Amino acid sequence: MDTAYVSTQPDKIKKLVVGWFSFTCSEDSTILFTELLNDHFAEWKTLVEFRHLKALKTNNSIENLDVAFIEGAISSEKQATEVTKIRNNSKYVVAIGACACNGLPSASRNMFVPENMSFKTKWYMEHFDYAAKVKKLEDVIKVDDKVDGCPMNAEAFKTALWKYLKLFKIIENA
Amino acid sequence: MHSGNITIENITKIEGTAGVEVTVENDKVTNLKFIIKDYRRFYTEAVLGKPYVASPSFLSRICGTCSVAHLFASLEAIEKSQDIVLTEQTRLLRRVAYDGLMIRDHALHLYFFVLPDVLGIDSILDIPDDHDDSGHILLHDSFDIKKLGTDISDVIIGAAIHAPYPTVGGFLKTPDPAKFPALIERLEKIRPQVLRGIKTFFDYKQELFSDADFLCLRNGKSFDFIEGEITNSDGKAITESNFHDFLKSVVVPYSQSEGYVFSDQHDNYLVGALARLNFNKDLLNPRTKADVEQYLSIFPSKNVHHNNLAQAIEILQCVDDALDVLKTIKIVDEKPVKTPKKAGVGVGVVEAPRGTLYHMARVNDKGMIEDYDVIVPTSQNQINIEKDLRKYFGANLDKPENVLRVEAEKIIRAYDPCMSCATNFLKIDWIRK
Numbered sequence: 001m002d003t004a005y006v007s008t009q010p011d012k013i014k015k016l017v018v019g020w021f022s023f024t025c026s027e028d029s030t031i032l033f034t035e036l037l038n039d040h041f042a043e044w045k046t047l048v049e050f051r052h053l054k055a056l057k058t059n060n061s062i063e064n065l066d067v068a069f070i071e072g073a074i075s076s077e078k079q080a081t082e083v084t085k086i087r088n089n090s091k092y093v094v095a096i097g098a099c100a101c102n103g104l105p106s107a108s109r110n111m112f113v114p115e116n117m118s119f120k121t122k123w124y125m126e127h128f129d130y131a132a133k134v135k136k137l138e139d140v141i142k143v144d145d146k147v148d149g150c151p152m153n154a155e156a157f158k159t160a161l162w163k164y165l166k167l168f169k170i171i172e173n174a
Numbered sequence: 175m176h177s178g179n180i181t182i183e184n185i186t187k188i189e190g191t192a193g194v195e196v197t198v199e200n201d202k203v204t205n206l207k208f209i210i211k212d213y214r215r216f217y218t219e220a221v222l223g224k225p226y227v228a229s230p231s232f233l234s235r236i237c238g239t240c241s242v243a244h245l246f247a248s249l250e251a252i253e254k255s256q257d258i259v260l261t262e263q264t265r266l267l268r269r270v271a272y273d274g275l276m277i278r279d280h281a282l283h284l285y286f287f288v289l290p291d292v293l294g295i296d297s298i299l300d301i302p303d304d305h306d307d308s309g310h311i312l313l314h315d316s317f318d319i320k321k322l323g324t325d326i327s328d329v330i331i332g333a334a335i336h337a338p339y340p341t342v343g344g345f346l347k348t349p350d351p352a353k354f355p356a357l358i359e360r361l362e363k364i365r366p367q368v369l370r371g372i373k374t375f376f377d378y379k380q381e382l383f384s385d386a387d388f389l390c391l392r393n394g395k396s397f398d399f400i401e402g403e404i405t406n407s408d409g410k411a412i413t414e415s416n417f418h419d420f421l422k423s424v425v426v427p428y429s430q431s432e433g434y435v436f437s438d439q440h441d442n443y444l445v446g447a448l449a450r451l452n453f454n455k456d457l458l459n460p461r462t463k464a465d466v467e468q469y470l471s472i473f474p475s476k477n478v479h480h481n482n483l484a485q486a487i488e489i490l491q492c493v494d495d496a497l498d499v500l501k502t503i504k505i506v507d508e509k510p511v512k513t514p515k516k517a518g519v520g521v522g523v524v525e526a527p528r529g530t531l532y533h534m535a536r537v538n539d540k541g542m543i544e545d546y547d548v549i550v551p552t553s554q555n556q557i558n559i560e561k562d563l564r565k566y567f568g569a570n571l572d573k574p575e576n577v578l579r580v581e582a583e584k585i586i587r588a589y590d591p592c593m594s595c596a597t598n599f600l601k602i603d604w605i606r607k
Contacts, residue, residue, distance in 0.1 A: 024213045027189060028238030028335045034282055035324055035334070038317040042303070050299060056286060057297035058186040058583070075213035105235050108220035121219050130213065151238060151335050 016161075016170050019052035019065045021086060023072030023079050024106045024134065028151035029097040030055050030071060036154060047170050048161075065090040067164045071152075073099040073106040074135045076128075087141040094160050095137040098150035105150070107134035177201075180567075182579055184211075185586055187287040187297075189239050190593020194582055196567050203568045208560040208586070210552075212593040218546045226252045226537050227342050229546070233533070234336050236548065237592060239282065241336050242275040242327065243526035244548075246400065247533040250522025252342050254415075255537045257518070258511050263503070264344045270499040271330040271337070272399050272524075273492035278323025278334055279527040280447070280485040283590045284375060285316030288482055291584050292378045312374060315367040319489065322360050326496060329353045343510035351505040361497045368490045369465060375486040376469050380479035382566055382585055386442045386558045388449035388474075391525050397450075397457040397491055399525040405453055406443065407474075414523040417532055418547070444558050445529025445551045446589065447484035448475065458487075459494040466490060478562055479588045485527075515541035526551055528590045552591040559589055 022030055034055065037044070052060040052068075062068075068090035074080050087093055099106040110133050112121070124130070137143050145163070147156045165171045180196040190212045197205035217236055221229050230248035234241040246268060253260065260268075290297050293309045301309040324334040330349045331337035339347045392411070393402035403411040404420075412420055452474035455463075463470070466487050472480060517539040523532050529551025536545035562585055570578060 022191070024215060026235050026238040026241070028235075028241065031189075031238040031282070031335060034286060035278075035320065038321045038324075041313075041317065045299065045303075053297075053299075054184060054186050055189075056187065057299060059296055060186070079213070105217070105220070105232065106215045109216045112216070112219065118219055121216050124214055124216075128213070150235065 014168075014170060015047055015049040016165055016168050017049050017051050017064060017066045019060075019062055019068045019086065019090065020050065020055070021052065021068060021070045021072075021083075022054075023070065023083065023100070024075040025072035025097060025099040027055075027071065029147075029149075029157075032151040032154060033157070036157070040158075044161075047165055062086055062089045066168055067092045067094060069094050069096050069147075069157075070137055071096040071100055073103050074131075074137065074140050075106070076131050078129055080131070080135075080140050083137070083141055092144045092164060093137075093141060094145040094147060094164075095143045096147050096157070097152045098148060100137040101146045101148045103134055103136035103139075107136070110134055180575060180578060182582060185583055187290070187583070188587060188591055188593070189237075190591070192586070192591065192593050194563060194586075196563075198567075198571060201571055203564055203571070206560060206564045206567060208556060208563060210556065210593050218548055221543050221546050224543050226255070226535065226541050226543055229535065229543055230340070230342065231336065231338075233546075233548070236550075238335055239279055239592065240275065240526045240528070240531075242271065242331070242334070243524055243531050244533070245337060245340060246272065247522040247524045247526075247531050248535070249340060249342060250400075250524065251520040251533040251535040252522075252537065254520030254522065255518035255535050256342070256513050256516060256520070258343050258513050260511060261344065261508055263506065263508055264511075266499050266503050267330055267345065267349060268340070269398075269400060270496050270503075271327060271340070273496040273499075274323045274326030274330065274334065276323070276399065276492045276527055277326065277489050277496075278320050280489050281316050281319040281323060281371075283527070283587075284371065284482060284485055284489075285312060285319075287587055287590075288375075288378075289313070289316070291587070292374060312371065315370060318367060319364060319371070322357075322364055323492075325360075326357060329357060341510050343512055344508055345510065348505060348507050351503075354500045354503075358497060358500050361493050361500070364493060365465075365490065368486075368493055372466060372469060372483070372486040372490060375483045376472075378479075378482065380477075380584060380588070382478050382562055382588075383476045384444060384478050384558060384562055385476070386444040386561075388452050389443045389445050389530055389554075390449040390453055391523065391530065392453050392457075395457070397454050397459065397495070404523065404530065407452075414532075415521040417521070417523055417530075418534065418549075442558050442561065443554065444478070445554050446481050447488050447527070448473075448478065448481040449529065450525060451475075451480075451484040451487060459491055459498065461494045462487070462491045478585065481588050481590065485590070515539060528552060528592055529554060550592070552589075552593065555589050555591065559586060559591065 095101045177199050182194040185192050193209045195207045233248045234245040236244045327334035332339040339345050391402035392405040519536045521534050532549040534547040538544050
């Protein structure tokens with residue numbers, strides 16, 4: 001799948017415009033993504049424009065994304081607003097990793113019994129803008145695809161990336 | 175700049191989300207906030223009531239990049255609570271797995287996050303596709319180094335992120351020694367590339383001198399990330415179980431992470447590779463020491479940017495240490511050591527890539543977690559990062575704002591902070607800042 005490819009526009013011009021985002025999580029899928037670059041850096045660089053990738057670049061933009069890959073669960077209204085803005089700037093959204101796909105383990109606090117919560121947990125919940133419940137991504141925005149796993153399943157991610165490279169006619173089947 | 179605010183909303187090329195707010199009045203910095211923005215996941219509360227055997231794997235989810243450090247600190251805490259004594263084979267395998275973690279994690283930080291600063295570009299994505307370009311060569315070195323670290327983890331503990339083989343008392347699956355020769359060959363082959371990186375970060379001249387004390391593990395026998403006592407620059411040595419008593423937690427009201435001060439004559443302290451090289455350079459692997467001799471006179475250093483060079487040297491240390499272990503270890507099939515469940519308290523302290531990491535587990539006689547605490551390196555460094563930024567901005571307000579922003583990010587990046595970790599906390603008395 002990720003060996004030979006044929007660019008339909010060999011003189012560069014069009015690349016898949018991608019954003020990578022992290023919300024509440026351990027960022028393990030971001031780390032795994034950086035590991036995938038060990039083998040795929042040169043290949044993906046010719047096919048993908050990473051327009052937003054905070055882990056690797058300072059100059060980032062969320063404007064006019066073809067695909068937003070979003071890791072992590074949503075912990076607050078502020079995050080919900082932010083991820084909605086990303087959705088509105090993206091043609092497609094792919095939920096990345098367990099926290100984005102089903103909320104857990106970041107949503108563990110949804111099971112806390114308020115009267116049993118420690119003083120310190122309550123203090124942070126009250127002094128910062130925590131929502132009552134942590135939400136998975138599709139509870140907040142429309143999600144087009146999911147790459148599950150903790151961290152994400154690397155092969156499933158590559159399959160998803162390939163799907164959108166074909167969908168946007170960046171590549172044809174070799 | 176006479177008066178105004180400088181805000182860095184999101185610091186880039188670090189793990190997690192943090193920002194900086196600086197208030198300037200009449201050419202003086204009147205306020206500076208280093209703000210950790212990641213939301214807490216309250217894992218130390220979520221783990222309560224879970225069986226101890228499930229807890230290390232759950233708590234490794236605190237962090238993606240240093241999950242192995244959390245896993246091993248948690249295993250150590252629980253094993254000590256149960257009086258479990260590990261076999262020599264388990265100790266050695268954990269040691270070499272930890273080498274794999276350090277190789278991969280340091281290389282990610284140094285090459286993916288810091289190297290663009292060295293090259294004067296925004297991102298590794300901007301490095302030219304020219305095989306003779308020095309940036310291109312270093313970037314491809316980093317792919318080889320990172321991949322080797324990951325492959326060591328895969329062979330020894332099943333994965334580099336949230337590893338499945340380690341368990342309380344040993345391993346669920348014994349690593350296959352038939353895979354060691356290939357790793358040994360690659361470890362030997364990688365040394366010139368690692369040495370090229372060390373020279374690169376030695377030649378990267380940045381200065382910011384901290385007045386902080388340093389803390390790290392030291393055991394007097396070897397350069398060790400797992401076993402030792404916590405040592406400071408006065409030579410004070412604290413056992414792992416007493417570390418908690420020497421810290422005071424500080425509420426930083428605008429940050430999702432609290433900070434820490436050390437109950438000693440030093441007001442603040444710094445943890446990480448710089449602390450380890452400052453205190454333990456005499457314990458480096460003899461082969462490492464011989465090959466980096468020309469760089470070692472820098473240490474002890476109070477220049478926080480030397481944390482980058484210290485990490486680069488630690489990559490070679492871990493390569494040579496892994497070689498020693500893999501060449502000599504004789505693998506036998508072992509079952510995890512088990513003892514009857516009992517009520518107890520255990521503390522596990524390890525050196526995570528970015529500094530000293532503390533886990534404390536209190537277990538009841540049914541083997542369930544009753545209390546759990548974590549202190550992570552970035553929380554410990556948080557106050558120091560803020561002090562260093564205040565010092566930098568205070569001395570450089572005549573510079574253009576874009577220069578101040580770039581340089582501030584370089585200072586923060588030198589600490590290799592991890593915000594995912596930093597939003598976990600220790601339950602001890604607070605001091606209002």
